[in-house]
Amino acid sequence: MSFTFFDFLFGCRAARGVLPCMVAGLFAANAFAADLPLTLAEAQKRALEYSRQLPAQDLAVSSAREMAVAVSQLPDPVLRLGVENLPVQGPDRFSIARDFMTMRRIGVMQEFTRGEKRQLRAERLQREAEKNLAEKEGMVAAIQRDTALAWLERRYQEAMGEVVEMQLAQARLEVQAADAAYRGGRGSQSEVFAARSMHTMLEDSASETKRRIRNAQLNLVRWTGVALEAPLAGQPAIDKLRFDISALDKDLAHHPQLSQLAKQQEIAETEARLAQANRKSDWSVEVSYSQRGSAYGDMVSFGISVPLQWDRKNRQDRELSAKLAQLEQAKALREEAFRAHLVEVRAMHNEWENGLERSRRYERELIPLATSRTQATLAAYKGGKIGLVEVLAARRNEADVRLRFLQLQLETARLWAQLNFLYPDDSLLTNKAAQ
Numbered sequence: 001m002s003f004t005f006f007d008f009l010f011g012c013r014a015a016r017g018v019l020p021c022m023v024a025g026l027f028a029a030n031a032f033a034a035d036l037p038l039t040l041a042e043a044q045k046r047a048l049e050y051s052r053q054l055p056a057q058d059l060a061v062s063s064a065r066e067m068a069v070a071v072s073q074l075p076d077p078v079l080r081l082g083v084e085n086l087p088v089q090g091p092d093r094f095s096i097a098r099d100f101m102t103m104r105r106i107g108v109m110q111e112f113t114r115g116e117k118r119q120l121r122a123e124r125l126q127r128e129a130e131k132n133l134a135e136k137e138g139m140v141a142a143i144q145r146d147t148a149l150a151w152l153e154r155r156y157q158e159a160m161g162e163v164v165e166m167q168l169a170q171a172r173l174e175v176q177a178a179d180a181a182y183r184g185g186r187g188s189q190s191e192v193f194a195a196r197s198m199h200t201m202l203e204d205s206a207s208e209t210k211r212r213i214r215n216a217q218l219n220l221v222r223w224t225g226v227a228l229e230a231p232l233a234g235q236p237a238i239d240k241l242r243f244d245i246s247a248l249d250k251d252l253a254h255h256p257q258l259s260q261l262a263k264q265q266e267i268a269e270t271e272a273r274l275a276q277a278n279r280k281s282d283w284s285v286e287v288s289y290s291q292r293g294s295a296y297g298d299m300v301s302f303g304i305s306v307p308l309q310w311d312r313k314n315r316q317d318r319e320l321s322a323k324l325a326q327l328e329q330a331k332a333l334r335e336e337a338f339r340a341h342l343v344e345v346r347a348m349h350n351e352w353e354n355g356l357e358r359s360r361r362y363e364r365e366l367i368p369l370a371t372s373r374t375q376a377t378l379a380a381y382k383g384g385k386i387g388l389v390e391v392l393a394a395r396r397n398e399a400d401v402r403l404r405f406l407q408l409q410l411e412t413a414r415l416w417a418q419l420n421f422l423y424p425d426d427s428l429l430t431n432k433a434a435q
Contacts, residue, residue, distance in 0.1 A: 037233025040151050043224050044428045047147040048140065050225040057136040061129050068125035072118045078109040080288065097293035107288025107301070114282055120274040127270055131263035137424055138256030144428060145421035147223045148236075149414055154216035155232055156410035160403055161209045167399045168206055171199040174395075178388055191388040198392050202399075238409075238416040239356055242425065245349055252341055255422060261334040268327040275323040279316045281307045345422065348415050355412030362405040370398040 048054065085101040092098040178195040181187030217228050243251050252258065284305040291298050309316055377394040380386045 038151075038224075038226060038230050039232075039234040040148060040236050041428060043151045043220065043226070044144045044147045044425070046224040046226060047143050048428065050223070051139075051143055053139050053143070054136060057132060057139060061132045061136070064125050064129035064132060068122040068129065071125060072122035074113060074118070075111045080107040080109055080286070081105070084290065100292060100296045103290035103292050103299065105288050105290045105301075107286055109284055109286040109305075111282060111284040114277065114280060117274065117277045117282070120270055120277055124267060124270040124274065127263060127267045131260055131267065134256060134259040134263050138260060140424040141256050141421050143223070144425055145417055147220075148417035148421060150216065150220040150223050151232065152236075152410065152413040152417060154213065154220050155235070156406055156413065157209065157213045157216045158232070160406050161206070161213050163399065163402050163406065164202060164206045164209050167395065168199070168202040170395065171195070171202050174388070174392065175199050181388070187388060194389050194392055198396065236413075236416075238413045241416070241420050243422070245346075248342065248345060251423075252338065252345065255341060256424070258334065258338055258341065261330070261337055265327070265330040265334055268323070268330040272320070272323040272327050275316075275320040278319065279309070279312065281309060345419065348419055352412060352415040352419060355408060355415060359405065359409055359412060362401070362408065366401055367405060370394075370401040374398045 082105045083096060084103045084105055085099065086096060087093045087099050087102065092102075096102050096104060175192075175195045178187055178192045182189060182192050220226070221228055285302070286305070287300070287302045289298065289300055374391075374394040374397075377386060377391045381388060381391045
């Protein structure tokens with residue numbers, strides 16, 4: 001749905017001849033602001049470049065990959081130095097050369113971890129790196145979505161502010177007209193009070209709108225880092241989505257959060273296979289050279305160390321059972337998350353379609369009716385058939401209808417942003433963000 005509300009609003013105001021100078025001023029302001037426009041797509045690109053989450057996640061991916069290479073290697077050999085059979089009593093005490101049993105020993109011990117285990121440990125960290133990449137995709141989608149929400153919030157809050165400002169300007173003119181009519185004997189004092197009351201209410205509404213606009217500007221700065229009052233330009237087609245709702249069951253499997261759960265399941269599968277491999281012991285080999293006194297010959301020793309899995313049913317088998325339980329847990333969580341996301345997305349899609357339908361009704365019927373009512377009451381007032389109170393009521397009704405329409409469009413646009421950026425939009429990725 002193209003955003004034609006401002007054209008409609010300004011057109012109807014100009015046609016009635018109300019505040020032509022103000023309308024022209026607003027158009028001039030928009031033309032001046034167009035020098036440095038910030039479209040939604042540009043805001044999202046800047047947000048990806050501005051984010052520190054993505055570089056941090058890249059470092060996590062790099063860390064996991066580096067560790068995968070490290071754990072695939074054999075453990076470092078162990079250098080062993082020592083003195084054996086050193087006397088502590090008698091004439092040869094603390095001598096390392098006079099007793100034939102005393103030896104200075106140097107040796108090397110190497111643990112030979114099974115290749116299957118090293119491979120699985122490396123694979124587990126590779127799966128961790130892939131999970132970090134899936135998390136990065138989720139971050140990209142979240143940044144694009146949250147930036148879109150911030151951009152749209154500011155866009156519509158500013159639109160509401162323009163409506164309130166136009167109504168406030170009209171209220172000032174109506175206060176002047178009511179005062180003039182009262183002094184000329186053509187109006188009542190109650191009409192003056194009514195006009196001033198409405199003007200004060202609109203001033204309060206304008207203050208509240210300015211507060212919301214300021215907060216929306218600050219939120220957009222938080223995501224993009226652009227100047228606080230950088231002008232916005234363009235309007236996304238919030239009546240179109242990047243995915244086909246009929247293929248949601250298939251497409252949702254690639255949702256970043258579900259992809260993360262899929263990678264977590266793969267990690268659990270690898271850990272279960274590693275626990276299975278741990279049921280086989282790793283051996284260690286040691287070779288040492290022992291030097292005795294000059295009167296005695298040197299000696300060489302060697303040996304093999306093998307862990308004895310004497311309680312396998314309570315250690316290795318229990319570990320394997322725990323890992324298999326974690327695998328089933330990961331599968332269950334993934335399936336449950338898929339069901340929850342499927343219902344959530346369908347519900348948001350239903351609300352989005354309802355918002356579009358209601359917006360079309362506002363544009364087609366409610367806003368024209370409110371405008372026609374205001375024109376009719378204004379004509380009747382000029383003809384002396386009704387009082388100013390009725391005109392003010394019609395003005396207030398029209399303003400409320402226009403503000404409700406913009407609020408409805410904002411809510412619909414929020415749903416569009418949440419749906420449209422379920423997945424990252426690759427067309428918005430820069431080289432920096434895509435690495």
